[in-house]
Amino acid sequence: MAQAMKIAIVDDEQDMRQSISQWLALSGYDTETFSSAEEALKVLGPDYPGIVISDIKMPGMDGMQFLKKLMGSDSALPVIMITGHGDVPMAVEAMRVGAFDFLEKPFNPDRMSELAKRATGARRLTLDNRALRRELSDGGQIMKKLIGQSPVMERLREDILDLGQADGHVLIDGETGTGKTLVAHALHAVGSRAGKKFVLISCAALEEEALAKRLFGPMLPEDSMLPAVEDARGGTLVLEDIDALSETLQAKLLSVINEQGTPAETRIIAISNLQEAGKTCEDALRPDLFYRLAALRITVPPLRQRGEDILTLFTRLSEQFSEEYGCDAPQVSAQEAAQLLQAPWPGNVRQLINIAERAVLQSRRGSGTIASLLMSDHEEMQPVMTTEGKPLKEYVEAFERMLIDNTMRRHKGSIASVMDELCLPRRTLNEKMAKYGLQRSDYLA
Incomplete structure (x- = not known):
């Protein structure tokens, strides 16, 4: 079970602080209250494990100044601003500065709970991504195999983390021997499908008839495995040498992709190993299939x-x-x-x-x-x-x-x-x- 997220409540009125705290505590949140922005800033660091709910009008440092301080420290920290009646222009300005949303007094407690749920969900995703990035920088698990401190490798690791969290199909290209299959493994390992099936097929290793059967079936009763598109359902299907697919198999693959809809039930990672001078994966695939597979793209840098x-x-x-x-x-x-x-x-x-x-x-x-x-x-x-x-x-x-x-x-x-x-x-x-x-x-x- 995920750890309950904290909610920092900042308001100079004690009754308001206690009222909000009690209501959110009943919803399962761990709350802490502060009577001033200055007091809250002593606690709220860049990786605060939760969100902030703050009044705009407060003595000393007001809510807008407080918001700017928070955004300067951690621009991804969700801050919900509480405004008085008629302060909508101020609330709009708060949104421009970086506030997650605002509540206008007198507000509906259910509306506050709804906003808190959305904000804590966004915060949890942000903190999870940061934890992944720290794991990457520490060289943990499969990512430690992507050795190097050069700018191109730093960028490659960042791309893997970003695209790993996305849900679209991915095209990986680059020169021979650069480690494209390792990148495919890493994309699967850092994404939401990490615990699901990872199926890898080399499209250049089989004759067309055998490849069609391996990818799409039908399999014979004595076969011990499912077709790859079925075996990888819910997980990741990696197709090495995607440019080796015949026109017929390209059409079948496109049909499978179109049937899945969005988001895709099975994520496809296509790897292009074209070596002919002046030729690309885009040249080898039919345009509609290429653009579906290349929705997200990673080019692995050459060693030189x-x-x-x-x-x-x-x-x-x-x-x-x-x-x-x-x-x-x-x-x-x-x-x-x-x-x-x-x-x-x-x-x-x-x-x-x-x-x-x-x-x-x-x-x-x-x-x-x-x-x-x-x-x-x-x-x-x-x-x-x-x-x-x-x-x-x-x-x-x-x-x-x-x-x-x-x-x-x-x-x-x-x-x-x-x-x-x-x-x-x-x-x-x-x-x-x-x-x-x-x-x-x-x-x-």
Whole structure:
């Protein structure tokens, strides 16, 4: 059962405060009363777990000033304003400033209860979303796999949270190897369907007849599974390689979507993996199906746009492979860090995974370099050439961050050991960790 939301009641008249409090308490709300705006502001912070009901006319700080203070602290906090008879223009101004709604004296208690219900519902959704965002920033559950602090990854995580809470169909596109299927899993995990079925079908993996049967049926009596559109009912159906659908199957899928209505009973996440130069998912699908599937859209960024995330990912991956193969992770030199940052990465994260594993294997043998691995993947690639040049300062800072991060991990957060290995005084190390967003608590064993 959801925790009862609080309602802060602010009014200089004691009888009014008590009357409102008693009525809302009978409706199951946890109320607290304040005789002035100044008193209330000592308690009402940005994440106040409830709503506010306030009179407009009060001595000292009046309701309008109070409202502006609250909106400055938390613009998503629902505030219901109580106005006197004939103060409608003031109430309209309050709505413009950010009030959730207003009640005109003498007001109907049932009307107040109705507004309180709507306002607390909106507040609960806001706080739930914020909790999800905090979980994301802490790297919890599936979202922690979306590693990186680059602006494009911050934006991708924000998009996942926003679109995860929406209910429309989603199109995910981007270059090969960028992690589009992982994004589909994350969209399902942060949305209201998280506890429901997640069904994934690759449209390019089956011949048309087999794909039609797998998607729409009819299934034979001996088949142990339902057609995908039935199996995913109420949950999420992910269609990889959506652009591989034939015209016939596109028409059937569109018919299924149209029959569901709005909101959709089953959410469809379509993944486009088109690789032909100059061709897009929009070219491959009939327009009516494309626009239904692309109601919401996420483009997963290529690895070359993720800056120092490349080094962070390489470090994590090499640590995982070194543990798997029972050897030490390779130490990356400044030159190798620059080469990793400068590489064009046509295979994106999938290619980086392959490079990290091979780097661990060759390090175990005591031979080979990262540059040679990059060159073997793409003979035409020069080891220190890039399609997106960066200032020297960025390369230096990225290497410095990686070096401190790796050393902190190796010494499990021991500041003294890190200071000794890197020959850094404590103040300098603290300043650099703050600069790069590194926290000792993340490394403690």
